[in-house]
Amino acid sequence: xxxxxxxxxxxxxxxxxxxxxxxxxxxxxxxxxxxxxxxxxxxxxxxxxxxxxxxxxxxxxxxxxxxxxxxxxxxxxxxxxxxxxxxxxxxxxxxxxxxxxxxxxxxxxxxxxxxxxxxxxxxxxxxxxxxxxxxxxx
Numbered sequence: 001x002x003x004x005x006x007x008x009x010x011x012x013x014x015x016x017x018x019x020x021x022x023x024x025x026x027x028x029x030x031x032x033x034x035x036x037x038x039x040x041x042x043x044x045x046x047x048x049x050x051x052x053x054x055x056x057x058x059x060x061x062x063x064x065x066x067x068x069x070x071x072x073x074x075x076x077x078x079x080x081x082x083x084x085x086x087x088x089x090x091x092x093x094x095x096x097x098x099x100x101x102x103x104x105x106x107x108x109x110x111x112x113x114x115x116x117x118x119x120x121x122x123x124x125x126x127x128x129x130x131x132x133x134x135x136x137x138x
Contacts, residue, residue: 001037008033008051008064015053016060021113024094028111029062031087035073036066040107052137059096059114068105 012029016022029051036042036049044067052063075088091098095111102108 001043004037004049005030005033008049011051012053012062016055019055019060019113020115021060025060025062025111025113028091028094028098028113029064031091032062032064032109032111035087035109036064039071039073040069041067050137058116059112061110061112063108063110065102065106065108068103068107070104073100073107073109 009026009030013022013026016025019025033049033051040049041047042049047067049064049066052065054061054063073088075092091109091111094113096114098109098111100107100109
């Protein structure tokens, strides 16, 4: 399993090497991948997940689609001494925005990282820059 997480990190890191926030992106991809392998059907034999990386002039986004779970993802309220369970807290702290969609059959976790302050009102930061969008999928 660790090999799959490493591949996801390397994929995102390679594609976004010139992004000022590449280290944040790599950590979030690592959390998404580890969660998929820890909490979803993606960990079963033959299971898989898909990583999508998008890049535009003022930022990037990463999305990971897994094979779902009966558990509903949540950001737990942990004590200071908790030894695990901080993955989505880390995502929340590092990403400009993040969310998940889906159900027990499949879920997609998406995190957006802006490199400059951007004023966005009725659309998300990732929707604001489709004119300069590049996408890659692993």
